[in-house]
Amino acid sequence: MAEHQESYEFSAVETxxxxxxxxxxxxxxxxxxxxxxxxxxxxxxxLLVFVA
Known part of the structure; x- marks a missing residue:
């Protein structure tokens, strides 16, 4: 069975x-x-012009 990633690293995001x-x-x-x-x-x- 494949190993699952249990942690994530997030980069800093500026406002x-x-x-x-x-x-x-x-x-x-x-x-x-x-x-x-x-x-x-x-x-x-x-539609108004051509139908009516």
Whole structure:
């Protein structure tokens, strides 16, 4: 049977690194949300124009 690792060594993580990563994630999310709302609005407008 293979031996299991029973301890882990973690490197030091700076607060600024965590905040920078979360800010990039938030900016990506808000950009995705903005574009998805814009595309949804354009699709609804196109349906209104071409179907109605």
């Amino acid at each position: 600024k690194d965590i905040l920078a990563e979360r800010e990039r994630g938030w900016e990506g999310f808000t950009q995705f949300l903005t574009w998805s709302l814009l595309v949804t609005a354009l699709v609804l407008i196109a």
